[in-house]
Amino acid sequence: MIDPIPTATRRPLSPPGWWPLAAIVAAVFMLMLDATVVTVALARMRDDLHAGLGDLQWVMNGYTLAMAAFQLTAGSLADRWGRRRSFLTGVALFTAASLACGLAPNAAVLITMRVVQGLAGALMFATTLALIAQCYTGRRRGLAFGVRGMAAGSAVVLGPVVGGALVSGPGWRWIFLVNVPAGALTLAIGAAALPRHEPARTPRRIDALGPFLLAVALTALVFTLLRGEDQGWGSARTLTTSVAALVALLLFTAVEHRRRDPMLDLSLFRDRVFTGTQVGSFTVQASIFAMLVYVSLWFQDGLHYTALKTGLCFLPLVVPILLAGPLAGAIMDRLPKGLLVSASLAVLAAAIVLMRGSTAWTDLAPGMLLAGLACGVALPTLGALAVDIPDERHLGMASGVNNTVLQIGFAVGIAAYGAVASQDTLFLIGAASALTGAAITALLMRS
Template sequence: MRNWWPLVAVCLGAFMLLVDVTIVVVALPVLGPDLGASFTDLQWVVDAYAVALAALLMVTGTLADRFGRRRAYLAGLTVFAMASLACGLAPNAAVLNAARVVQGVGAAAMFASTMALLQLAYRGRDRAIAFGVWGAVTGAAAATGPILGGLLTEHLSWRAIFLVNLPISVAAAVLAVGVLAESRDPAARRIDVPGAVGFTAGAATLTYGLIRAGTHGWTATGTLAWFAAAAVALAAFVVVERRRRHPMLDLGLLRRASFVGVLVAAALVSAAAFGYTVYTSLWLQTTLDLGAVGAGLALLPMSGAAFVTSAVTARRLVGADPRLTVCVGLVLVGVGALTQSPLSAGSSWPSVLPGLLLAGVGVGVILPNLSAAAMAAAPVERSGMAAAALNTARQLGFALGVAALGTVFAHRLAPDPLTDRAATAAALSEALLAAGCVGLAGAGVVALLMRGGTTHPGAPAPRHRAPDAPGRSGHPLTDAR
């Protein structure tokens, strides 16, 4: 058993940080009135964490390589635990959302170092087993988040969903100090501070603009100003990355249509499959009176179907054309959302069950193939950077999906309250319709981008170097299944 303690230490942190992406979904209808939070505040409870996690994954990976993977993991655990305490004690929505940002910073440091820690701790068959267990744990995190959130919220308090992180963080830190070895990359790249600032500013302002559009309108001066700020920040990021000797993201990768297709697929599956679950939870609890546990159980079929499908098909799809599996998965996600969309005042939770199952199957088909497709589409010396970009796209896609679909939901709902069954059902229906269209349109876009540009996931990646970036090395970063 002693041999597996490093795996336990890493999996505790990974499970905790991934659960916190979705655990708050079922708590929103309870914490909202308790803190006097607006609809926009509730969106930020989800997105503040997701944006910080997405924006900082690549830069924290570089920090981990440079200063030590175990040190980065422990620092991330400490920051995450303290921010969780602040979340649990938050007196208002502003403090809660600020603490969620800090939580995301800690989560990024943890997430960026897990793969390298397991890589160092195990060899041969043990390494394969460790990565398999880690993948199962990360998949289980997505499946159990809403259920854990429902149980803690309904039987204790919404604050418990954050405070429960404290003993888990302590246990993970004690284990990490005792069983994890330290490692660094002697050739680690320099930290790309300007690139990190530009990308973070672009992601945050774009998300804020989308959320603001839901309450103030798309053509409002303030909304357009935030979109303009996002455009400027992202343009600055591109300019900076083109001139940096050691960029956070080698823009040469984006000249590979197949790699861009993988990133687009990662973002769209997160947006189309999970972006509407926040509003489904609001409908389940505020209009159907299911309670937090009931909402968690009602949402379980999608994550459960994704977990089972991923486990069953992962080996069977080795060697399959990644373009086919990713596009089929996106179609299933889109059709699943569309299947849920015909809602009315008389609809109940079984109305969304078939669509949730179908979307879950689509997610389970896509996710095991995305990392392999990304590795096949990128040069071998850029594998760490490619994995970081993939994870960033997934988390950012979720954040933008929550924001964009929230705009649709809020626009259709206003000025009716959430307790109006007909109005809430109609608002959720339009959000689901939009998500379905995103999934189906995304399948077409990805099919064009990935056309002939990747090898099969089971085939070895081509060993060639990026012509415009000789000698640089990407940092190892885990990929959530």
């Protein structure tokens, strides 16, 4: 039996204002920007560090996989150790790792520090939804989720813009070094503004085996998708990594089911809305945001755009997210959230279909505009649903689940699209993924 949370510990004693949100949004923007800002800098990194293609892939995937594997642990740790403390520790470690990335003398050091960035990012990112739910209520909470969703979505697609400007200007190392002053400012705002008053915590043992099994499962899955085309989908190595991923996932589920204080409370998935939220979050990342990596490469390799011009071509996707995100956050409490999610995913599928057959940037622009509107509605709504749970002491866990799913969707999408032979097939798979997600979320979230 879980004791109810004392009334006095449910919320800060006075409204915290918008400074906590400023720290949260700054952290989210840095994290999501770093997921894609590297895309347009890979060629320069290869030349300067004498890196191979495999090194470049792990510069991208080391960050994403570390975030995905540690999200659940970070969320549970925040529930036990304190969300404010976890957030600030993550910001400090992320800033230090960014400095080390910017000064990396070779590919091995860069990859290692990217992994550290991912681990620190998980510690930060896993607490952001929970901190918003803790700090704000009612319409202010909806608006806060909208702003956070806007920051996350726009950072992903602004990554190539910012990266292109920095690579074309001071050099690729500045895509990491720019995080140092930004991280220091975020740390200062967070230390001053985030509430120290949190729900009562019960000391529990940290689950060490669960994160290890989850990391093995995710790494084996992504490795299978990345290497399956080259090694052959029926080869012994591909089959081995596939089986390893499945076995590790089954063992992870069994371990979490048997533990008294699990990293992941599987009972959360008894709630159909919570499960539908994870499906929707995975769909957005896998269908459109992972696709942007290959659209960026097409702009540069196929259309011979510069890094900066490539980044600017994503503005038709960014601007609608910036406009629709806060608006969706303000009105989401007045409309059925399940309907907002499934409808926005259906619109996203239509937007991706519009991008088929493109031979120039102008052909993509209408689909990008529509996709931006769909993401601007979906992202804040999914963020609000992710932490809409009865027990506030599990907000960090719920947030960690959602953030894990987001990272898995991005990593799996990148790996899956990498095995696609043609651009036309890429858009078809993306549209089919979005439409499937719309159907599943509509079924799970129906009233």
